[in-house]
Amino acid sequence: MIIPVVQTVGLTKLFKDFWRRAKVEAVKNLNLEIHRGEVFGLLGPNGSGKSTTIKMLLGLLYPTRGQIAVFGRAPTDVATKARIGFLPEESYLYRFLNARETLDYYGRLFHLPSHVRRERTERLLEMVGLKHEARRRLGEYSKGMARRIGLAQALINDPDFLILDEPTTGLDPIGTRQIKDLIRELGNRGKTILLSSHLLADVEDVCDRVSILYGGQQRQGGRVKELLRQTERTQIIAPRLAPETIERIRNVIRLEEEKDLIEVSSPAERLETIFLRIVHEAQVANVATSGARASGAMPDFLGPRDEGEALVDELVRAADRRVPEPGPVEVAEVPAAPTGPADDVLESLLAREPEPVRDGSEAEEEKPAPPAGPREAIEADRSVIDSLLSEPDKRSDHRD
Amino acid sequence: MTSIWAVARHMVSEAIRMKIAMFFICLLALLIFGLPFVARGDGTVSGAIQAFLVYSLSAVSLLMALLTLFMSRSLSDELVQRQIFFLMTKPLPRWQYVLGKWFGIVLFDALLLLLAGAGICGMAHYIAVSQPPRDALDRQKLTDQVFAARHQAAVELPTKLFERAARERYERRKEEGYYGSRGDVNEKEEIAKLRMEEEQSWRTVNPGGTREFLFQNVRCDRSADKTIQIRYKAMATNYPPDEIVRSYWLIGDPEKVQPYQMLRRDAHDRFHTFSVPAGTVAEDHTLRIYFLNYVLSADQQPILVDLDHPYEQVRPFVIRLEPTTPVEVMFGVGSFEGNLVRVLALILFKLMFLAALGLAASTVFSFPVAILVSLTVYVLAEFRGFIGESIQYLGAEGLEGMFQAGFGLILRVILFVIPNFPSFDAVNTFVDGRNVTLMWVLQGLGMLGVVQTGIVLLAACLMFHFREVSEVSI
Numbered sequence: 042m043i044i045p046v047v048q049t050v051g052l053t054k055l056f057k058d059f060w061r062r063a064k065v066e067a068v069k070n071l072n073l074e075i076h077r078g079e080v081f082g083l084l085g086p087n088g089s090g091k092s093t094t095i096k097m098l099l100g101l102l103y104p105t106r107g108q109i110a111v112f113g114r115a116p117t118d119v120a121t122k123a124r125i126g127f128l129p130e131e132s133y134l135y136r137f138l139n140a141r142e143t144l145d146y147y148g149r150l151f152h153l154p155s156h157v158r159r160e161r162t163e164r165l166l167e168m169v170g171l172k173h174e175a176r177r178r179l180g181e182y183s184k185g186m187a188r189r190i191g192l193a194q195a196l197i198n199d200p201d202f203l204i205l206d207e208p209t210t211g212l213d214p215i216g217t218r219q220i221k222d223l224i225r226e227l228g229n230r231g232k233t234i235l236l237s238s239h240l241l242a243d244v245e246d247v248c249d250r251v252s253i254l255y256g257g258q259q260r261q262g263g264r265v266k267e268l269l270r271q272t273e274r275t276q277i278i279a280p281r282l283a284p285e286t287i288e289r290i291r292n293v294i295r296l297e298e299e300k301d302l303i304e305v306s307s308p309a310e311r312l313e314t315i316f317l318r319i320v321h322e323a324q325v326a327n328v329a330t331s332g333a334r335a336s337g338a339m340p341d342f343l344g345p346r347d348e349g350e351a352l353v354d355e356l357v358r359a360a361d362r363r364v365p366e367p368g369p370v371e372v373a374e375v376p377a378a379p380t381g382p383a384d385d386v387l388e389s390l391l392a393r394e395p396e397p398v399r400d401g402s403e404a405e406e407e408k409p410a411p412p413a414g415p416r417e418a419i420e421a422d423r424s425v426i427d428s429l430l431s432e433p434d435k436r437s438d439h440r441d
Numbered sequence: 442m443t444s445i446w447a448v449a450r451h452m453v454s455e456a457i458r459m460k461i462a463m464f465f466i467c468l469l470a471l472l473i474f475g476l477p478f479v480a481r482g483d484g485t486v487s488g489a490i491q492a493f494l495v496y497s498l499s500a501v502s503l504l505m506a507l508l509t510l511f512m513s514r515s516l517s518d519e520l521v522q523r524q525i526f527f528l529m530t531k532p533l534p535r536w537q538y539v540l541g542k543w544f545g546i547v548l549f550d551a552l553l554l555l556l557a558g559a560g561i562c563g564m565a566h567y568i569a570v571s572q573p574p575r576d577a578l579d580r581q582k583l584t585d586q587v588f589a590a591r592h593q594a595a596v597e598l599p600t601k602l603f604e605r606a607a608r609e610r611y612e613r614r615k616e617e618g619y620y621g622s623r624g625d626v627n628e629k630e631e632i633a634k635l636r637m638e639e640e641q642s643w644r645t646v647n648p649g650g651t652r653e654f655l656f657q658n659v660r661c662d663r664s665a666d667k668t669i670q671i672r673y674k675a676m677a678t679n680y681p682p683d684e685i686v687r688s689y690w691l692i693g694d695p696e697k698v699q700p701y702q703m704l705r706r707d708a709h710d711r712f713h714t715f716s717v718p719a720g721t722v723a724e725d726h727t728l729r730i731y732f733l734n735y736v737l738s739a740d741q742q743p744i745l746v747d748l749d750h751p752y753e754q755v756r757p758f759v760i761r762l763e764p765t766t767p768v769e770v771m772f773g774v775g776s777f778e779g780n781l782v783r784v785l786a787l788i789l790f791k792l793m794f795l796a797a798l799g800l801a802a803s804t805v806f807s808f809p810v811a812i813l814v815s816l817t818v819y820v821l822a823e824f825r826g827f828i829g830e831s832i833q834y835l836g837a838e839g840l841e842g843m844f845q846a847g848f849g850l851i852l853r854v855i856l857f858v859i860p861n862f863p864s865f866d867a868v869n870t871f872v873d874g875r876n877v878t879l880m881w882v883l884q885g886l887g888m889l890g891v892v893q894t895g896i897v898l899l900a901a902c903l904m905f906h907f908r909e910v911s912e913v914s915i
């Protein structure tokens with residue numbers, strides 16, 4: 042029998058207060074199994090118990106009920122720790138050490154001989170792109186730089202099992218992309234990886250299996266491919282196509298199948314769909330959670346409507362449109378902008394072109410074009426990154 | 442072991458980079474190098490150096506104790522700032538982490554103590570060369586009592602003799618019907634009282650009287666140029682008008698060595714130390730000293746050993762040799778530097794305990810609470826002697842008694858773990874130029890450094906072992 046890297050049975054964590062009264066049930070009856078060589082994603086809204094689960098796997102928290110085995114042993118067993126690399130959700134580094142000293146210290150704790158430590162430190166610093174900043178105290182590092190050091194320390198022992206809690210938070214797009222490539226590469230080399238993330242596109246790209254948590258319970262789990270196959274859709278992936286080519290494809294589909302192309306984009310948003318549906322269902326079913334719930338209406342006190350808000354509206358609507366099946370949209374009651382002579386006086390005083398007074402409905406119809414459409418801007422960004430990285434897109438051809 | 446060392450190294454580098462450590466180091470440096478220019482003592486060089494040694498060593502002891510407690514902040518900081526997440530997910534057993542922290546703090550303390558010791562030693566010698574001795578006495582005191590580590594041999598009281606005499610007197614009194622028909626005479630108490638009286642009268646030397654003291658085991662260097670010191674304190678019953686106690690000393694057994702004699706005029710009710718040639722000690726390491734309460738003849742010459750002399754007319758003072766050990770003999774056994782190292786070692790053992798204490802508190806409490814707890818224990822340890830005495834008197838009848846007994850038991854257990862710092866404080870001994878014995882240092886190591894520190898460290902490791910490191914401690 043092959044021992045799974047991680048196995049939990051009925052894992053439950055109750056946070057108690059000082060008087061031992063139960064306060065929060067962060068994880069409820071969770072059964073996980075992660076096999077060797079798998080890239081496993083832990084998804085869920087804020088406060089759904091992802092980090093708590095990870096901390097229990099590492100022995101940083103003790104479960105209230107249930108069993109955990111990591112490499113077939115108790116999580117508190119220090120022997121297994123030599124095979125684990127861990128990146129917490131925030132990088133808690135020593136402000137008074139520099140990057141090299143930090144990595145050296147953690148290397149020592151893994152009992153690595155000094156020449157190995159030195160070599161790996163240099164290689165990792167190079168990998169995370171901080172070789173030239175390695176002499177600075179970490180207290181001076183920016184969030185993303187600290188995050189990169191966190192990642193480097195997680196890899197110093199060449200772990201068999203890598204646990205990454207929201208690895209991409211705080212990273213710039215290039216860093217995010219590098220992490221994704223790294224995870225895929227490590228996965229290819231047979232490492233087991235557990236990652237929690239909110240960036241569903243990333244998870245979809247790199248994970249073999251996912252588990253979606255809500256209120257500490259698993260709502261859905263399984264192979265990413267199977268989860269996604271439920272959609273009645275066909276996706277065609279091709280290298281970058283000219284708009285004319287796309288138009289011709291569109292025509293072909295229209296002629297042959299009498300259907301229209303739904304959208305032309307990367308397939309990134311589809312796990313998002315599932316995720317949103319699951320969370321929405323859990324909310325409708327009133328599943329208990331100690332984490333964040335759906336965010337409510339915008340509070341009234343937040344100032345009167347203005348151009349800025351119109352712009353935000355526009356951005357939100359653009360983002361909404363990218364979700365094909367959104368849950369019921371909660372319409373925020375926004376007070377109409379106060380109109381009147383006072384405004385005009387102000388505007389003329391400020392010597393600006395007076396804007397036409399609009400009411401809410403008009404604003405929704407109208408599209409006062411922002412510098413660049415948000416959608417286009419995002420697309421442009423991607424192409425920039427792609428060209429920067431100048432790598433052949435190998436998004437779909439990995440582990441089949 | 443490598444993990445403990447890694448954590449310890451890290452702790453030391455943190456301590457060095459921590460501003461609080463810098464602050465303490467500056468304060469220490471200021472004290473050590475500034476104090477000699479401020480405190481000049483009584484005008485003698487020996488006095489100035491002794492004052493400097495007392496102040497600087499006491500300050501080092503106190504400041505280092507506080508610094509050690511503050512350094513345990515490192516552990517609570519790592520819990521609060523979550524660096525512990527990185528550490529506890531490495532193959533680092535928790536007990537090794539606690540031990541590593543402790544070792545790091547102790548190592549840093551040892552380094553600082555070494556620096557402080559070197560500074561103090563250098564400064565003491567600097568004062569000695571920069572300031573000329575006031576007189577011959579000052580010069581002699583400097584070499585014999587300041588830059589010296591002297592062994593102290595106390596005279597043995599002939600307690601058996603007291604006991605026998607007390608018994609005899611008791612029996613005689615009974616025979617003589619002193620107690621009459623009183624049936625309530627407590628024989629034990631009565632004998633104890635009589636024994637006290639015997640001892641008092643032994644300590645008392647009547648005018649013209651002699652007292653002989655025998656010291657065994659005076660294993661000093663008997664070379665001609667060496668000296669030994671005699672320390673005593675005398676009271677004159679009936680206050681002498683000039684507050685001076687006059688005495689005659691004959692040092693050395695005349696049958697074995699060439700005795701040395703001297704007349705002393707010493708202030709009443711003070712300790713006095715004087716040097717005599719080491720050759721007065723016999724080859725069998727015994728030293729006999731005769732103390733005479735001499736009387737002056739009409740021509741101001743002392744009249745010796747003349748019990749039949751009508752002394753009342755000459756000088757009616759009775760001398761009482763006061764402290765528990767009426768006369769002490771001291772002789773050099775070691776160097777000033779070696780003695781300083783032993784004093785610092787005892788301070789280090791105290792710091793070892795405090796480091797364990799601070800860490801133990803930090804494993805359960807957040808920093809402000811932890812520092813409060815450990816400061817309380819530190820203060821208790823400094824006053825441990827008084828507390829120990831006070832609980833001896835616990836004990837009453839009935840329910841209250843049971844409560845008190847239970848309370849007393851708990852207190853006793855706690856008090857076993859709380860060390861008695863003053864009993865391992867060798868600063869005054871050192872400043873007096875007396876030898877801080879290796880035995881004392883070993884006792885300090887055993888009790889403070891091993892047993893009590895061990896218990897507290899064990900508790901720290903256990904508490905930390907069962908602690909969820911991700912728990913929020915507020």
Ligand SMILES: Nc1ncnc2c1ncn2[C@@H]1O[C@H](COP(=O)(O)OP(=O)(O)OP(=O)(O)O)[C@@H](O)[C@H]1O
Nearest residue numbers: 056067086087088089090091092093331332911913
């Ligand atoms: N030490 C703690 N004490 C008390 N409650 C806690 C503790 N740690 C976590 N919780 C609670 O447990 C629940 C799950 O928290 P957890 O950090 O696991 O969420 P998460 O899924 O990682 O969220 P996020 O996406 O925001 O990181 C939350 O309600 C949180 O308040």
Ligand SMILES: [Mg+2]
Nearest residue numbers: 091092130206
């Ligand atoms: Mg989290």
